[in-house]
Amino acid sequence: QKEVEQNSGPLSVPEGAIASLNCTYSDRGSQSFFWYRQYSGKSPELIMSIYSNGDKEDGRFTAQLNKASQYVSLLIRDSQPSDSATYLCAVNGFQKLVFGTGTRLLVSP
């Protein structure tokens, strides 16, 4: 079992819709969770961090964490074509980040 799992996609949504990206992790001791956005040919860029159960909102982005289910998600409201990218889930364990393989999101105009 991979440490951090994501559906590779692509996830296709129309402009203005809500995009829902999901991630599961295997280490129950993990305490910190991150979402990165990566455009093609570029390096990952941090967009959200979450440390406790529940929801955390930042603009159009909402991160959700459920430690009991070992599940973290990212919701993007009012999706825009500029949101088209690969979204990487990362989980911190013993000071090193473990990444999922990413979900490719396509937002069509």
Next chain:
Amino acid sequence: DVKVTQSSRYLVKRTGEKVFLECVQDMDHENMFWYRQDPGLGLRLIYFSYDVKMKEKGDIPEGYSVSREKKERFSLILESASTNQTSMYLCASSSFGDTEAFFGQGTRLTVV
């Protein structure tokens, strides 16, 4: 803003060459990391360092070594480059504890 700078954006090397990839961060971060990224395999950790002169193997250390002589600089060394080391290499840094990491712009290395 955190700045992580990698020495080269693109690099082409020959098989058997010794290759140095340099990374510098300006935020006094304790932790520094080297990842490689390949299609379908995601980001894989090669080595990381949590202090000067300290290093820990990641998931795929074979064929690589690292050096951290100063806190702000973390170097990745390919002892004898091979074609299967053609990849995007990403350096990152973070402060001590379970905190987010910030990435450099990446080095696309091609070994011919």
